[in-house]
Amino acid sequence: MLAERFSIRVSKDYFLFCCAHFITYNGDDCERLHGHNYRIAVEVGGPLDPNQYVFDFVALKRRTQSIVDELDHHMLLAMENPLLPVAEQGDNLVVKFGTKMWSFPKEDCVQLAIANTTTELLAKWFAGRLTTELEKQYGYTPKVMRVEVEEATGQSATYAITR
Numbered sequence: 341m342l343a344e345r346f347s348i349r350v351s352k353d354y355f356l357f358c359c360a361h362f363i364t365y366n367g368d369d370c371e372r373l374h375g376h377n378y379r380i381a382v383e384v385g386g387p388l389d390p391n392q393y394v395f396d397f398v399a400l401k402r403r404t405q406s407i408v409d410e411l412d413h414h415m416l417l418a419m420e421n422p423l424l425p426v427a428e429q430g431d432n433l434v435v436k437f438g439t440k441m442w443s444f445p446k447e448d449c450v451q452l453a454i455a456n457t458t459t460e461l462l463a464k465w466f467a468g469r470l471t472t473e474l475e476k477q478y479g480y481t482p483k484v485m486r487v488e489v490e491e492a493t494g495q496s497a498t499y500a501i502t503r
């Protein structure tokens with residue numbers, strides 16, 4: 341039996357977000373603050389619509405770009421990491437790890453409801469955020485969504501979900 345599948349993918353050079361972050365790993369280790377020039381590629385799959393396409397490329401690029409812009413030039417903070425508690429202190433967010441402490445202007449941070457800012461979880465977060473945007477703006481829920489986040493050339497993580 342033949343099975344057809346259609347998908348569209350956007351991976352523009354300008355889907356770039358330059359962000360600072362650090363993660364915890366191996367239980368009780370924590371990276372030093374550093375940054376990446378993250379790039380993102382997004383794929384949605386599903387049946388063809390009456391236009392004979394999966395989804396409008398322009399709309400997909402627009403929504404992807406808007407989320408990229410939200411992240412670009414910000415400090416990425418994982419708000420659900422029990423090893424990195426985040427507390428508000430005036431206009432700042434203070435993050436602690438053991439004897440280390442970082443303080444960032446709140447407006448310079450993006451607070452993400454994830455357990456760690458690994459590339460994998462950033463890809464998952466992006467997919468969730470993009471799905472919400474597509475549903476809200478266009479009433480469209482992709483049957484398949486794949487998001488690839490590249491944190492360095494030739495080094496990426498992919499999250500995929502099928503509904």
Ligand SMILES: [Zn+2]
Binds near residue numbers: 361362374375376
């Ligand atoms: Zn990193």
